[in-house]
Amino acid sequence: MADRNDELFAGRAAKAARLRSLGIEPYPITTARSHTTAEAVSALEQAEAAGEAAGPEVAIAGRITALRDQGRLTFLDLRDGSGRIQVMLRANTLGAESYALLKQFDLGDFMRVTGTLIRTRTGEPTVQASSFSMLAKALQPPPEKYHGLTDVEQRYRRRYLDLIANDEVRRIFRVRSQVVAAMRRFLDGRGFIEVETPVLVAESGGAAARPFKTFFNALSEERSLRIATELHLKRLIVGGLDKVYEIGRIFRNEGISTKHNPEFTMLESYEAYADYRDVAEMVEQMVAGIALEVFGAMMLPYKGGSIDFTPPWQRRTMRELLIEHGGLDFEHFRSEEAMRAELRRRGIDAPAAAPWGKLLDEAWSTLVEPKLIQPVFVLDYPVELSPLAKQKPDDSSLVERFEAFAGGFEIANAYSELNDPLEQRRRFEEQLRQRDRGDDEAELVDEDFLFALEHGMPPTGGLGMGIDRLMMVLADQASIREVILFPQMRAERPHSAQGHDD
RNA sequence: GCGCCCGUAGCUCAACGGUAGAGCAGUGGACUUUUAAUCCAUUGGUUGUAGGUUCGAAUCCUACCGGGCGCACCA
Structure with missing residues (x-):
């Protein structure tokens, strides 16, 4: 029972109690500060530029991330959201009684310091303290200061410790926020409006995926979590909103891997009076613009x-790339049997029940996808794989669809949207036949969506883009977990915080 | 679901089948320009869990729990 962590905890709790016994609240309300740590550093630089020896008086606050006690002189580092700054505390300027209170401060505690901005002998920007106080006592010790926290499981389960310990992790999630903000600015600037559509849906549609299911008590009905926003956003195009987008969480009840998290963030946009060529132009402008703006x-x-990412990106057909990288021309294997035999000959295994389109997809992802490092739009997919996309006018076996690849995997998917309600119904019915064959990811017929299309949807270009994957490519991360703050993991057996013993 | 690998102190890591150790953190002490501060001393372990093999298991075997990577599933 009395393990090591209990002792560390008890020692810190005792310091908090000692402060209280001296009439000092270890979790006070007041936090007033005049400068962030970064502002303090630049205030010092400005004063120096003006020829002054020292900077102004400041009040700063932050977490103690380093503590260098030298007897009657102590250096410590305070970190806040803006950066860090060194603090120097001297016994003779603070007075022996005040200086002695430092003994109750540990790594990880939050502290407020007032003092003058100076530079030490080594040139380090420093607050020479004239007073200091506790802002919040930490009862758990922080991770090791030099190596940080490296245990991957701990980094994901306790992201707060990862963020405390690892600068790079903090940087990535700041960048993620900037990327999403830049994306919104880009779309807003093009006249799109941001909308929100239901997460809880009666039937999940708009993508080939298994949904999470839940139960709606008040209505006594099943609900699914959405697997795409597509069918709702197209209803808004029917309604005349013309340019809409949603950046939202999508849920797919599938495996976890370095490229898959069951809940992930997707941008979907729909633009009336546009087709997939217009969408491609928009995507390359948007991604290149984000790269330039953020990086x-x-x-x-x-x-x-x-x-x-400099536009324009290459435009290639799926068939060309399959021939180029895999020596496989799907026109020679148009039947399911022929394609299956060809895959077997190449040692690519595919699910037994897979129809032709799935087999092709299998060949594609094995032979071509990993080689597409530079951004490229892959055009003209087989109609079998794309029940919501419009056929090409000159070849009804292909659809007006592209997928954008970069870094060796897909980052975006777009169509000239199918707006012929009768053809859409036929496609749904074909999906139903796939479902009867055992494909439980085939689309369900969404009658209200068809009813909407029957009222007329203008020609529309639509886009889906995985924000997490875009982040992996932009921030050079090999695992999707490195760009998601709290990736899904098996639930941990409860391991309680301390201090509420029973 | 399958395969490979991993799990040792709060953290980072050692330990030919033969007494579980170091650094950081902690504790006590020294030190008024350090910044992975330094120096002296020191506390801390049910080696993920449960079995098994063995005179003897952190180490070998089995199962389970958790994780990583790959495959499968899947954009």
Whole structure:
């Protein structure tokens, strides 16, 4: 019972109690500060630029991340959301009684310091303290200061410790926020409006995926969590909103991998009077613009090489790339039997029940996808794989669809949206036949969506883009868990915080 | 679901089948310009869990729990 962590906890709790016994609240309300740590550093630089020896008086606050006790002189580092700054505390300027209170401060505690901005002998920007106080006592010890927290499970389960310990992790999630903000600015600037559509839906549609299911007590009905926003956003195009987008959480009841988290964030946009060529132009402008705005360049490092997002990106057909990278021309294997035999000959295994389109997809993801490092739009997919996309006018076996690839995997998917209600009904019915064959991810017939289409939907270009995957490519991360703050994991058996013993 | 690998102190890591150790953190002490501070001393372990093999198991075997990677599933 009395393990090590209990002792560390008890020691810190005792310090909090000692402060209280001295009439000092270890969790006070007041936090007033005049500068963030970053503002304090620049205030010092400005004063120096004006020829002054020292900066102004400041009040700063932050977490103690380093503590260097030298007897009657102590240095410590305070970190807040803006950065860090060194604090120097001297016994003779603070007085022996006040200085002695430092003994009750530990790594991880939050502290407020007032004092003058100076530079130490080594040139380090420093607050020379004239007073200090506790803002919040930490009862658990922080991770090791040099190596940080490296245990991957702990990093994901206790992301707060990961964020405390690892600068790079903090940077990635700041960048993620900037990427999403830049995306909104881009779309808003093009006249799109941001909308919100239901997460809880009666039937999940708009993508090939299994849903999570839940129960709506008040209505005594089943609900699914959405697997896409597509069918609702198209209803808004029917309604005349013309340019809509949603950045939202999507849920797919499927496996977890370095490229898959069961809940992930997707941008979907729909633009009336546009087709998939217009959408491609928008995507390359948007991604290149985000790269430039957030990272300051269109060429970004990736897995030891680099990716150049400068528009225009290459446009290639799926057939060309399959021939080029895999020596496979699907026109020679148009039947399911022929395609299956060809895959078997190449040692690519595919699910037994897979129809032709799935087999092709299998060949594609094995032979071509990993090689598409530089951004490329892959055009003209087989109609079998795309029940919501419009056929090409000159070849009804293909649809007006592209997928954008970068970094070796898909980052976006777009169509000239199918707006012929009768053809859409036939496609849904074909999906039903797939479902009867055992494909439980085939689309369900959404009668209200068809009813909406029957009222007329203008020609529309639609886009889906995985924000998490885009982040992986932009921030050069090999696992989707590195760009999701709290990735899904098996539930941990309860391991309680301390201090409420029973 | 399958395969491979991993699980040792709060954290980062050691330990030919033969007494579980180091650094950081903690505790006590020294130190008024340090910044992975330094120096002296020191506390801390049901080696993920449960079995098994063995004179002897952190180490070998089995099952389970948790995780990573790959495959499968899946955009």
